[in-house]
Amino acid sequence: MTKTEKILRPVKHIFGGAGLEHHKNTASFESVIMPPPDTVYIPLSQHIGAPCEALVKKDDYVYVGTKIGESAGFVSAPIHSSVSGTVVSVGEKMLGGNCVNCVEIKSDGEMKKDPSLEPFSVNCKEDIALAAKLCGLVGLGGAGFPTHVKLTPPKESKIDTLIINGAECEPYITSDNRECIENFNDVIEGIYLLKSKLEIKRVVICIEKNKPRAIDRLYRMACDHRDFDDSVKLMCLPSRYPQGAEKVIIYSATGRKLPLGKLPSDVGCIVMNITSIGTLYRFITTGMPLVSKRITFDGTAVSEPKNIIVPIGTPIEKVIEFAGGVSEDADKIIIGGPMMGNCVASADSVIEKRNNAILVMKREKEQDATQCIRCGRCVMACPMQLYPAMVESAYNKGLTENYEKLNVNYCMECGSCSYVCPAKRPLTQVMRVAKAELRRQKK
Amino acid sequence: MNGMLNVSSSPHIRHFDTTKGIMADVIIALLPAAIYGCILFGFRAVILLCVTVASAVLAEFIWNKILHKRQTIGDLSAIVTGLLLGMNLSPKVPVWVAIIGSVVAIIVVKQMFGGLGHNFVNPAIAARIVLLVSFPSYMTSFSEPVSDAISSATPLVDNTGLTLKSLFFGMHSGCIGETSAFLLILGGIYLMVRRVIFPVIPVCFIGSFALLTLISGGNVGVQVLSGGLMLGAIFMATDYTTSPTMPLGKVIFGIGCGVITFAIRQFGSLPEGVSYSIILMNILVPHINKLTLSKPFGAKEVKANE
Numbered sequence: 001m002t003k004t005e006k007i008l009r010p011v012k013h014i015f016g017g018a019g020l021e022h023h024k025n026t027a028s029f030e031s032v033i034m035p036p037p038d039t040v041y042i043p044l045s046q047h048i049g050a051p052c053e054a055l056v057k058k059d060d061y062v063y064v065g066t067k068i069g070e071s072a073g074f075v076s077a078p079i080h081s082s083v084s085g086t087v088v089s090v091g092e093k094m095l096g097g098n099c100v101n102c103v104e105i106k107s108d109g110e111m112k113k114d115p116s117l118e119p120f121s122v123n124c125k126e127d128i129a130l131a132a133k134l135c136g137l138v139g140l141g142g143a144g145f146p147t148h149v150k151l152t153p154p155k156e157s158k159i160d161t162l163i164i165n166g167a168e169c170e171p172y173i174t175s176d177n178r179e180c181i182e183n184f185n186d187v188i189e190g191i192y193l194l195k196s197k198l199e200i201k202r203v204v205i206c207i208e209k210n211k212p213r214a215i216d217r218l219y220r221m222a223c224d225h226r227d228f229d230d231s232v233k234l235m236c237l238p239s240r241y242p243q244g245a246e247k248v249i250i251y252s253a254t255g256r257k258l259p260l261g262k263l264p265s266d267v268g269c270i271v272m273n274i275t276s277i278g279t280l281y282r283f284i285t286t287g288m289p290l291v292s293k294r295i296t297f298d299g300t301a302v303s304e305p306k307n308i309i310v311p312i313g314t315p316i317e318k319v320i321e322f323a324g325g326v327s328e329d330a331d332k333i334i335i336g337g338p339m340m341g342n343c344v345a346s347a348d349s350v351i352e353k354r355n356n357a358i359l360v361m362k363r364e365k366e367q368d369a370t371q372c373i374r375c376g377r378c379v380m381a382c383p384m385q386l387y388p389a390m391v392e393s394a395y396n397k398g399l400t401e402n403y404e405k406l407n408v409n410y411c412m413e414c415g416s417c418s419y420v421c422p423a424k425r426p427l428t429q430v431m432r433v434a435k436a437e438l439r440r441q442k443k
Numbered sequence: 444m445n446g447m448l449n450v451s452s453s454p455h456i457r458h459f460d461t462t463k464g465i466m467a468d469v470i471i472a473l474l475p476a477a478i479y480g481c482i483l484f485g486f487r488a489v490i491l492l493c494v495t496v497a498s499a500v501l502a503e504f505i506w507n508k509i510l511h512k513r514q515t516i517g518d519l520s521a522i523v524t525g526l527l528l529g530m531n532l533s534p535k536v537p538v539w540v541a542i543i544g545s546v547v548a549i550i551v552v553k554q555m556f557g558g559l560g561h562n563f564v565n566p567a568i569a570a571r572i573v574l575l576v577s578f579p580s581y582m583t584s585f586s587e588p589v590s591d592a593i594s595s596a597t598p599l600v601d602n603t604g605l606t607l608k609s610l611f612f613g614m615h616s617g618c619i620g621e622t623s624a625f626l627l628i629l630g631g632i633y634l635m636v637r638r639v640i641f642p643v644i645p646v647c648f649i650g651s652f653a654l655l656t657l658i659s660g661g662n663v664g665v666q667v668l669s670g671g672l673m674l675g676a677i678f679m680a681t682d683y684t685t686s687p688t689m690p691l692g693k694v695i696f697g698i699g700c701g702v703i704t705f706a707i708r709q710f711g712s713l714p715e716g717v718s719y720s721i722i723l724m725n726i727l728v729p730h731i732n733k734l735t736l737s738k739p740f741g742a743k744e745v746k747a748n749e
Contacts, residue, residue: 257740
């Protein structure tokens with residue numbers, strides 16, 4: 001059987017979407033490890049769910065991997081120190097224009113590992129979720145949803161497919177791609193461990209076509225493995241944004257449509273980011289929780305793009321300094337990809353677990369919005385098959401009662417409609433406002 | 444880098460296509476047929492095209508000035524409307540009639556309903572119909588081409604002595620821009636390659652018309668290649684604002700146009716069916732859109748569960 005026959009094609013093709021320029025400049029660059037900065041500010045809420053309470057106080061000595069924050073809530077993930085050193089303060093700080101509850105640690109530069117860390121032995125099904133919890137793992141694709149919650153599906157749901165999301169459909173970002181290439185062993189071993197312990201029949205590793213090296217690596221690795229043909233399959237997805245969105249990737253991999261407000265487990269799937277799998281496996285083998293993250297440093301104002309492994313809590317300005325600076329006319333820092341990433345107000349914002357890119361963009365001339373010409377491109381681009389132009393028109397007319405009928409709550413804010421609009425109308429932005437308004441109406 | 448950063452809501456990148464770029468593509472696609480019309484019908488055709496384009500732009504400029512609106516002539520849509528109207532006129536039409544047509548298209552049909560994107564019928568076609576009913580004698584008398592003269596009234600009235608080849612390449616009388624099917628198709632292919640239009644509407648329009656003609660025993664080649672069918676199907680029926688959004692809607696729209704054109708040409712006494720068919724279907728577009736509304740992704744399952 002040839003390679004092309006062995007790699008699966010998507011079961012269903014994505015609706016709409018946008019063909020973006022990939023800008024995967026850093027795809028072939030080996031990641032560099034950033035030395036610990038003088039001070040890290042580790043936020044106590046880096047996930048969706050209950051924020052953590054600090055477990056340390058001023059002047060405590062912490063090691064790399066020492067647990068410094070925890071919450072009693074189920075939907076939450078513990079926080080670990082990313083450097084060894086002394087706690088300077090615990091409390092609220094202004095970071096990136098936001099008031100953030102964080103632990104400030106002055107690094108001694110030695111990166112001493114916590115002596116109490118030891119490999120985790122997985123004996124039963126529940127241990128996988130426990131490992132994810134102890135690791136402090138959250139959805140590393142950008143959502144930040146605690147992984148152990150995902151791995152403890154309701155009893156009545158029958159999980160038959162584990163989808164490993166390595167689509168990485170946002171431009172510029174290559175950190176998942178580098179994870180596949182550099183730590184392919186962790187990824188594959190992690191997948192087999194999860195599959196056997198969680199008793200999942202089928203695993204689909206989904207990667208976009210524009211990452212041939214990662215596909216090749218995982219393919220060769222998986223071929224050597226025990227039962228590749230039977231249950232663990234590699235699926236090559238078209239490079240079309242937003243292929244990596246949860247609903248879209250489930251549809252592509254299994255043909256199942258995830259209804260509004262339902263979880264992947266309701267359609268028998270667990271979706272995990274490829275870096276999450278690697279991180280979980282490293283925790284199980286070494287005991288080291290999630291304390292550093294591979295970040296793609298790129299953007300129009302960056303002359304030397306690279307992938308950097310950054311301790312969590314490092315201020316962005318330190319990362320920029322380490323990476324070799326940015327050009328004079330830089331005026332926007334995006335955390336995440338250019339389609340869904342958020343802007344930070346100042347460069348003292350810190351790297352969190354769920355971040356996977358820092359993009360520094362040049363000043364660009366703002367394009368004025370012109371009249372909608374009803375070309376229908378936003379409708380064609382919407383992966384949720386909504387009518388962004390009609391929502392915008394309702395918004396402009398103040399017809400907020402129409403939002404429900406126009407299904408704005410289906411919108412996942414992928415940005416495709418704004419991207420394709422030739423009249424440069426702020427469609428996604430209005431969708432966001434409309435969604436918030438609809439939530440308020442429903443209360 | 445230090446100091447205030449620019450903060451905006453995602454997405455942070457945009458596709459390079461603009462409204463202006465789309466309009467420029469349409470103009471480029473129309474030019475070969477327009478230039479050919481000028482060569483075929485001589486100086487009068489050049490004058491008429493210049494007059495319709497200039498008066499359309501001027502009308503929009505003055506409208507925006509008087510009403511203190513943001514100037515919109517920069518989006519090139521008035522040029523497209525003017526050019527399309529000019530190409531739909533017989534070269535014998537007096538200049539003042541052409542000016543009236545442009546003013547009707549821009550002021551009455553487009554700007555009075557809110558400008559670009561808000562008109563419910565295609566401005567060029569509406570203006571052509573207004574001229575057709577107001578000045579029928581000017582609009583339906585066709586001059587003979589100055590070059591490669593093949594004398595005839597209009598192919599639809601009397602098609603003796605016309606070969607398919609001369610119809611395809613446009614060596615016959617007719618409106619300035621509608622004679623050469625070849626150049627119009629070329630323009631259409633350019634627009635499809637540039638992804639400005641999809642082939643759905645032209646194919647359904649021409650296809651359904653050809654099929655009906657075939658069934659009724661008419662001369663398919665002559666019927667398809669003559670009159671304003673190519674110009675209408677490729678450039679006017681595909682107007683974004685006045686055509687349906689969804690692919691299924693486009694199919695319904697195209698077939699509707701084809702059927703009405705056939706009915707008018709076959710049973711009616713009007714000189715031209717294409718304009719009326721497009722304008723009638725334009726009016727139905729909101730209903731077609733409503734009919735073909737798609738359900739959001741994953742919506743059906745919700746109902747099944749609840």
